[in-house]
Amino acid sequence: MSTSTVSEFLEQMLMESGGFGRFQIVQLATILGSKISITWSLLMMAFAGATPNWWCQTGNSTLSDQTDINNASYWVKIEKSCEAKINGSMQTCPNKIFATDMSTVVGEWNLVCDEKWVASTVTSIQMAGLLLSGFLSGQLADVIGRRPTYFFSLIIMSASNIIAGFSTSWVMFAVMRFFIGLGCGMYLTVFYNYQIEFTPIRYRPLQIAIPDWSIWAACFGLVAWLLPNWSHLHIVTGVVTGMFLLSWWFIPESFRWLVSIGKLTEAGMVIKKIAKFNGKPVPKVDSLPAVVASDPSLVNGKKYTFLDVFRHREQLLKTVFAGIGWLSCGYGYYAISYGVEQLSGNLYLNMFLLSVVDIPALIATMFFNNKLGRRWTCFGFFIVGFISTMSVAISQIIAMDETLRGKLVNGFALAAKLGVSAAWGALMTFTVEIYPTVIRNLGYGIQNSVSRVGAMVAPQFVLISQDVTGVMYFLCGALMLLSAICCLFLPETKDKTILDTLSSEAGKSGPLDKSNVVLTDKQSVLETEKL
CATH class of the missing domain: 1.20.1250.20 (MFS general substrate transporter like domains)
Structure with a gap:
């Protein structure tokens, strides 16, 4: 068989x-x-x-009075900038703040720059x-x-x-x-x-x-x-x-x-x-x-x-x-x-x-x-x-x-x-x-x-x-x-029986041969005829 x-x-x-x-x-x-x-x-x-949207936040170097650090005007936010001008020179951004509308691992661990x-x-x-x-x-x-x-x-x-x-x-x-x-x-x-x-x-x-x-x-x-x-x-x-x-x-x-x-x-x-x-x-x-x-x-x-x-x-x-x-x-x-x-x-x-x-x-x-x-x-x-x-x-x-x-x-x-x-x-x-x-x-x-x-x-x-x-x-x-x-180099498999073993005939079976299938249930016959 x-x-x-x-x-x-x-x-x-x-x-x-x-x-x-x-x-x-x-x-x-x-x-x-x-x-x-x-x-x-x-x-x-x-x-x-x-x-998320993020900003580099630095202090305003033009304000020398450090008491201004608690004032909003002291802080400068630069959108998505990895560097900021600090004490007259460009330096790595010291503080990054992220938008709060979404929480991702990028904002969780500052995964930018x-x-x-x-x-x-x-x-x-x-x-x-x-x-x-x-x-x-x-x-x-x-x-x-x-x-x-x-x-x-x-x-x-x-x-x-x-x-x-x-x-x-x-x-x-x-x-x-x-x-x-x-x-x-x-x-x-x-x-x-x-x-x-x-x-x-x-x-x-x-x-x-x-x-x-x-x-x-x-x-x-x-x-x-x-x-x-x-x-x-x-x-x-x-x-x-x-x-x-x-x-x-x-x-x-x-x-x-x-x-x-x-x-x-x-x-x-x-x-x-x-x-x-x-x-x-x-x-x-x-x-x-x-x-x-x-x-x-x-x-x-x-x-x-x-x-x-x-x-x-x-x-x-x-x-x-x-x-x-x-x-x-x-x-x-x-x-x-x-x-x-x-x-x-x-x-x-x-x-x-x-x-x-x-x-x-x-x-x-x-x-x-x-x-x-x-x-x-x-x-x-x-x-x-x-x-x-x-x-x-x-x-x-x-x-x-x-x-x-x-x-x-x-x-x-x-x-x-x-x-x-x-x-x-x-x-x-x-x-x-x-x-x-x-x-x-x-x-x-x-x-x-x-x-x-x-x-x-x-x-x-x-x-x-x-x-x-x-x-x-x-x-x-x-x-x-x-x-x-x-x-285009793969063989068509539409309406072909799923193979169960590896043999010399593997991959060569044709469409389901209904003449070899003996059905004892009327519904099974109807299902097979649809194939």
Whole structure:
């Protein structure tokens, strides 16, 4: 029995258990609800690392009478000046005061002038945590399972956010941001595979199309406006994250992963639980051992490592071409998000708009994924990102009225965010489908780590673009174009069965062969005919 038949048998069991029923809806709502943790944690530095209005405050040297020190007229405030004229010579500003309308780590620890690099570096340190975690948690999820890895990520994010809220120095804050990054990387590596392995073929794009990230990101902009204190935001994020740990008693382990490591009894119990929750007859899973026994790769107890992702030439090429897209999306998404300060208008409104624009982006991703396929959807949105980011850069450097420039930059930046977000959403679905179950988390973890390389670089280019206009967006445009080209070298996966094992046929299975699937439930037949 071929690998594709094993995959089809598991797909059949899923459909007999109710397809996309009540269990899948509740599980999806729970996991996507917990995404508030990752969204707020990753976007935190867009606010917490923002620079409030500030002034250099010095004494008026023309007033020699020191009794005037208590008078307002004695003090001179120079906006955003790192130097001040003291006793007739320019010297480093002795005292900086910050606006009180927002409390960020910049104002908390005077991270301006010679220390303006700290905030962007803290963000890069956070992304380094995501990079490291992407490699480690990919292996972890394939060894100990999706479920414990997922919940461990929530524990790390909850604890780290709360402790970060009580930081007494920027060094302590940076360390906690690194641990937050570890938790975020672990979550991002496992959550999508965890939920998609419970989902029938035709509903896979739905996982990405639901604008949960966008909704939580928009909420973050609102909460940051209502609660403009970096410490309070961290504590609230940690508490909300901890609440989702209660779902441990509902969400089971992935039955696909259990089958891939030979735990067939446990897999059968999960399938039965899904069927009961969906109100369907319990499927006959007795034939599962015979189906799996026909494939030695599922019963030989082999432990897969990162080498298995690169050992086969076909998987290596897929990883490289997809990796370029992930690198570009990681850079583009966070460069635009963390560069929100460089847009004209209100900071909180711009944060909200940059988040809301993801909603139509993800809806469009679902539509085009099902109509055009994964490859052309990725290609099209990468081209949108290329055109938009280049337009932002050109608008920033050419001479024009400042009001018009602000409108053009903001408009093209929103279009660029839409293109990058939609491309990344399509690429996530694409990536999950090009790897078989036994190395899916390994491959997905590698791509997550690659994207964090781009995300680590992004804050530094946001800082550089303050002095070199347009450089951040020019680089983003070049990466978008390169990614669009690479998408054309990836095989289309639309309407194809998810592979479960690595074999000589890996990556070559065609569309689901309905003639090989025996269905005992009328609803399952209807679901299959829709594929």
